Amino acid sequence: xxxxxxxxxxxxxxxxxxxxxxxxxxxxxxxxxxxxxxxxxxxxxxxxxxxxxxxxxxxxxxxxxxxxxxxxxxxxxxxxxxxxxxxxxxxxxxxxxxxxxxxxxxxxxxxxxxxxxxxxxxxxxxxxxxxxxxxxxxxxxxxxxxxxxxxxxxxxxxxxxxxxxxxxxxxxxxxxxxxxxxxxxxxxxxxxxxxxxxxxxxxxxxxxxxxxxxxxxxxxxxxxxxxxxxxxxxxxxxxxxxxxxxxxxxxxxxxxxxxxxxxxxxxxxxxxxxxxxxxxxxxxxxxxxxxxxxxxxxxxxxxxxxxxxxxxxxxxxxxxxxxxxxxxxxxxxxxxxxxxxxxxxxxxxxxxxxxxxxxxxxxxxxxxxxxxxxxxxxxxxxxxxxxxxxxxxxxxxxxxxxxxxxxxxxxxxxxxxxxxxxxxxxxxxxxxxxxxxxxxxx
Amino acid sequence: xxxxxxxxxxxxxxxxxxxxxxxxxxxxxxxxxxxxxxxxxxxxxxxxxxxxxxxxxxxxxxxxxxxxxxxxxxxxxxxxxxxxxxxxxxxxxxxxxxxxxxxxxxxxxxxxxxxxxxxxxxxxxxxxxxxxxxxxxxxxxxxxxxxxxxxxxxxxxxxxxxxxxxxxxxxxxxxxxxxxxxxxxxxxxxxxxxxxxxxxxxxxxxxxxxxxxxxxxxxxxxxxxxxxxxxxxxxxxxxxxxxxxxxxxxxxxxxxxxxxxxxxxxxxxxxxxxxxxxxxxxxxxxxxxxxxxxxxxxxxxxxxxx
Numbered sequence: 001x002x003x004x005x006x007x008x009x010x011x012x013x014x015x016x017x018x019x020x021x022x023x024x025x026x027x028x029x030x031x032x033x034x035x036x037x038x039x040x041x042x043x044x045x046x047x048x049x050x051x052x053x054x055x056x057x058x059x060x061x062x063x064x065x066x067x068x069x070x071x072x073x074x075x076x077x078x079x080x081x082x083x084x085x086x087x088x089x090x091x092x093x094x095x096x097x098x099x100x101x102x103x104x105x106x107x108x109x110x111x112x113x114x115x116x117x118x119x120x121x122x123x124x125x126x127x128x129x130x131x132x133x134x135x136x137x138x139x140x141x142x143x144x145x146x147x148x149x150x151x152x153x154x155x156x157x158x159x160x161x162x163x164x165x166x167x168x169x170x171x172x173x174x175x176x177x178x179x180x181x182x183x184x185x186x187x188x189x190x191x192x193x194x195x196x197x198x199x200x201x202x203x204x205x206x207x208x209x210x211x212x213x214x215x216x217x218x219x220x221x222x223x224x225x226x227x228x229x230x231x232x233x234x235x236x237x238x239x240x241x242x243x244x245x246x247x248x249x250x251x252x253x254x255x256x257x258x259x260x261x262x263x264x265x266x267x268x269x270x271x272x273x274x275x276x277x278x279x280x281x282x283x284x285x286x287x288x289x290x291x292x293x294x295x296x297x298x299x300x301x302x303x304x305x306x307x308x309x310x311x312x313x314x315x316x317x318x319x320x321x322x323x324x325x326x327x328x329x330x331x332x333x334x335x336x337x338x339x340x341x342x343x344x345x346x347x348x349x350x351x352x353x354x355x356x357x358x359x360x361x362x363x364x365x366x367x368x369x370x371x372x373x374x375x376x377x378x379x380x381x382x383x384x385x386x387x388x389x390x391x392x393x394x395x396x397x398x399x400x401x402x403x404x405x406x407x408x409x410x411x412x413x414x415x416x417x418x419x420x421x422x423x424x425x426x427x428x429x430x431x432x433x434x435x436x437x438x439x440x441x442x
Numbered sequence: 443x444x445x446x447x448x449x450x451x452x453x454x455x456x457x458x459x460x461x462x463x464x465x466x467x468x469x470x471x472x473x474x475x476x477x478x479x480x481x482x483x484x485x486x487x488x489x490x491x492x493x494x495x496x497x498x499x500x501x502x503x504x505x506x507x508x509x510x511x512x513x514x515x516x517x518x519x520x521x522x523x524x525x526x527x528x529x530x531x532x533x534x535x536x537x538x539x540x541x542x543x544x545x546x547x548x549x550x551x552x553x554x555x556x557x558x559x560x561x562x563x564x565x566x567x568x569x570x571x572x573x574x575x576x577x578x579x580x581x582x583x584x585x586x587x588x589x590x591x592x593x594x595x596x597x598x599x600x601x602x603x604x605x606x607x608x609x610x611x612x613x614x615x616x617x618x619x620x621x622x623x624x625x626x627x628x629x630x631x632x633x634x635x636x637x638x639x640x641x642x643x644x645x646x647x648x649x650x651x652x653x654x655x656x657x658x659x660x661x662x663x664x665x666x667x668x669x670x671x672x673x674x675x676x677x678x679x680x681x682x683x684x685x686x687x688x689x690x691x692x693x694x695x696x697x698x699x700x701x702x703x704x705x706x707x708x709x710x711x712x713x714x715x716x717x718x719x720x721x722x723x724x725x726x727x728x729x730x731x732x733x734x735x736x737x738x739x740x741x742x743x744x745x746x747x748x
Contacts, residue, residue, distance in 0.1 A: 042676030110555025141594035149586035224676020
C-alpha cells in the first residue's frame with residue numbers, strides 16, 4: 001500500500017503544478033497521506049504529529065521545482081527530515097582504557113538479546129578483539145545453555161556458572177575475562193518488562209557495580225506504538241548509550257526506530273537482519289528512512305552484491321565476456337555468486353516497488369536448484385562447449401538431473417539469449433558502468 | 443473463576459491505564475459527542491496499535507450508531523465503543539474442556555521471540571489441570587537450546603516430551619510424537635516449532651511440510667493451530683497473521699505479554715480483517731497467567747475508567 005506513496009502524492013499534488021509554491025492548502029492532503037504512511041509503519045502517534053508539523057513548516061512556501069514533481073519534492077523533504085532525525089555520527093562503541101571493556105545488553109523478553117550477543121561478539125572478533133560472552137539471564141529456562149551453544153558455534157568463550165545471582169555472575173566474569181585475556185565482556189541479561197520494578201533494579205545494580213562502557217537497548221524492529229514506553233523507561237533507569245534494532249529482515253517497516261530515536265535521542269548502532277551470526281549491519285539512516293516510507297533499499301542491494309562477489313572472479317569473467325568466451329561454467333559460477341548474496345526473495349524486496357507486488361508470489365531459491373542440477377549433470381567439456389549438446393546428450397543430462405529434456409532445452413535457450421544480450425551490451429558500452437556480476441540471467 | 447477474571451482485568455487495565463484512560467477522560471470531560479471527541483478517540487485507538495484501517499472502521503461504526511440511534515450523551519459513546527471493539531472479534535465456540543478429538547493436536551507457530559515455548563508450558567499446565575494427559579513435541583530443532591528450554595518446562599509441569607537432536611528435521615520429531623501418542627495414552631499433543639519470520643519462504647515451506655506430516659498420521663489434524671503474537675508488535679502483526687494462516691492454517695491466536703504497557707490493539711485489525719479468533723491471552727509470568735480470551739472483558743479492560 002505504501003510502495004506507491006510517491007505515486008499517491010503525485011496524484012494528489014497534480015494540481016499543485018503551476019501554482020508555483022507549496023502552500024498549506026495544496027499540501028494538506030499529501031501530509032495526511034504521509035501521516036498515514038508513518039502510522040502504518042508503526043511510528044508512534046505523538047512522534048508522527050510532531051513530525052508532520054515540522055515537515056509542514058519546512059515545505060510551506062517552498063517554490064515548486066521544475067526539475068521534480070511536487071510529489072517527489074515532498075517525499076524528498078519528508079525523507080530528508082527522517083534522515084536528519086535518525087542520523088547520528090556517533091554510532092561507534094566506546095572501549096575502556098584498561099580492559100576488559102564491559103558491554104551490557106538489555107531489553108524486553110524476546111527482543112533478541114542472546115542472538116545479538118553472539119553477533120556482536122562475532123563482529124568485534126572480526127575487528128581483532130577478544131570478546132567473552134556472559135550468561136547473566138538466570139531466569140529463562142535454558143537461557144544460559146542457549147548462550148553457551150551460541151558461543152561454542154562461534155568459538156567465543158562464554159562465562160556461565162550455576163549461580164542464580166546475575167550480579168555475582170557479571171562481577172566474576174571480569175576476573176575470568178582477565179584470566180583468559182579477553183578484552184571485552186558482553187553481558188547478556190534477562191529480558192524483562194520495563195514496569196517490573198524488581199527486575200529493573202537488578203539492571204541498575206549491575207550497571208552500578210560493573211560500570212559498563214556501553215549499554216545497548218535491544219528493541220524488536222516490529223514493535224508498535226509501545227516502543228516509546230519501553231525505550232524511555234529503560235533509558236530512565238539505565239541511561240543507555242545506543243539502540244539495536246533486531247528482526248529487521250522481516251517486512252516490518254521499522255517505524256519504531258524513529259519513535260525510539262525521537263523520545264530517547266540515543267543513536268541506533270546496529271541493525272540485526274537474520275538468524276546467521278554475521279547478519280549484523282551498521283545503521284544507515286537514509287536506508288531506514290526509505291524503508292519507513294516504503295521506497296525500497298537500493299543501496300543495501302548494491303552493497304550486498306559487492307560483498308558477495310569475488311572481484312578476481314568478476315574480472316576473469318569480464319575478460320571472458322570481452323572475448324565472447326562466456327560458457328556454462330561461467331554461468332554456473334555466476335549463479336553461485338548470486339546465491340551468496342542471500343535469499344533471492346530478500347534481494348528482490350530491496351528493489352523499490354517490487355516488494356509489495358511480489359507479495360504472495362513464491363520466489364524461492366529452488367528456481368536455482370533445477371538449473372544447477374542440469375549444469376552439474378554435464379561433462380566439463382559440455383559446459384565449456386554447449387554447442388556439442390546434441391539430442392542424446394540432452395536426454396542423458398535430463399535423466400541425470402532429474403529434469404525433462406524440455407528443461408534442458410529451456411536452459412540452453414536462456415543461456416543463448418543471455419549471450420546475445422551480453423553482445424549487445426558490449427556494443428553499447430562495456431565496463432564499469434554496471435556492478436560486476438549483476439547482469440540478468442535465465 | 444472470579445480471581446482469574448480479576449487477574450485478566452488487572453493485567454489489561456494496569457497496562458491500558460496510561461493510554462486508554464484518556465478515552466474515559468476524553469469522554470467524561472465532554473458531555474456532548476462532537477467531531478473533536480471522535481477525533482480524539484481515533485487518536486487514542488491508533489496509539490493503542492489498533493491500526494489506521496481498523497480505527498477508521500470502529501470510528502465510522504460509532505459515528506453511524508450515534509447518528510442512527512440518536513445518542514447525545516458521551517456516556518453512551520463509552521458503551522458503544524466497547525461494544526464495537528468486542529464486535530470486531532469473530533464468535534468462537536471453542537471450549538477447551540470439550541475437545542472434539544482424541545488425541546487433540548495443537549500446533550504452535552509464530553515469529554521469533556513472541557513467547558511460544560512459555561505459552562506451550564502454560565497451555566500444557568491448563569490441560570493437565572483438566573485431567574488430560576499431555577505430550578509435548580520439541581519441534582524447534584533450530585534455535586540454540588530451544589529443546590533444553592522446552593525440556594525444562596516439561597520437567598516442571600511434569601508432562602512427557604518427544605525430542606530429537608538439535609538440527610534434526612522438525613517434521614520427523616512431529617511424526618515420532620504422533621506415533622508415541624497412542625502407546626503413551628496422550629490426549630493432547632502440543633507441538634512447538636522454531637520461531638520464523640513470515641517472510642522467509644523456505645521456513646514457511648517447512649511449516650507446510652510439518653502440517654503435511656501431521657495429516658499423514660491424523661488426517662483432520664492439527665485441530666488447533668495457534669499463532670503466538672507479541673502484544674508489543676505493531677502493524678506487522680497483520681502480515682504475520684496473513685502469512686501464517688496461509689502456510690500453517692492458523693485458526694487461533696495467543697496474545698502474549700499483555701502485562702506490559704502494550705495494548706495489543708493489532709489483534710483488533712486481525713480479527714476484523716482475517717476473522718481469526720483470539721483464544722488465549724498471556725498476562726504474566728506465572729504458570730496460570732495464560733487465560734481464555736474474552737472479547738467483552740478485553741474491551742472492558744481497554745476502556746475501563748480506572
